[in-house]
Amino acid sequence: MKKPLVKSAKFVISNTDIKKCPSDGKPEYAFIGRSNVGKSSLINMLTGHRKLAMTSATPGKTLLINHFIVNDEWYLVDLPGYGYAKRSKSQNEQLEHIISSYILDRDAMTLLFVLIDCRHEPQKIDLEFFQWLGENGVPFSIIFTKADKLTRGALVSNIEAYKKRLLEDWEELPPVFITSSETALGREDILQYITEINETL
């Protein structure tokens, strides 16, 4: 029988200051994307715990850097979303500072997963975010979320269109995953991918 890729998953700490994040140097895989794209839901889906990360139908739920340890070996990190228009300017600036300091200065961050809602056409805010990652040499992969909300045909054509748009800016694409937190689509592929990276560290 195949060994389960997630044997245990536990909440460790939430904070706004990367200096207070865990200091054991274990590899971290972080999730970022627009507010409400499904970051926290994806962490729950991957770990198989419905209530590990807090989710909400209202955007702007996650406001802190949240560390969850998997198998006592590596971390999943839930980050606040960007681009929520209903927040005050100062709160958005504060969140951007938290997000950018984590992404740029966190040595333990092994890979950043950028989440994109598969229902939408490429949005300026996400395309600019990819540019910023490129300029700063941040390693990332792309996860399309909420695949259960589209028919198979619409899903395939949206993702093809998205990749085509990215190839206008990029010579090659990072690994791309298609997921649903409702049906657990993509779970094994992402966990396998993380496991393989961990084996190279």
Ligand code: GTP
């Ligand atoms: P913030 O923390 O506010 O930035 O949002 P988030 O990106 O963590 O999103 P969250 O996981 O809280 O999900 C937002 C809403 O989308 C919730 O109502 C979820 O139930 C819903 N949702 C997330 N993923 C999926 C999915 O794969 N399928 C469906 N149908 N709904 C989803």
Ligand code: MG
């Ligand atoms: Mg969240």
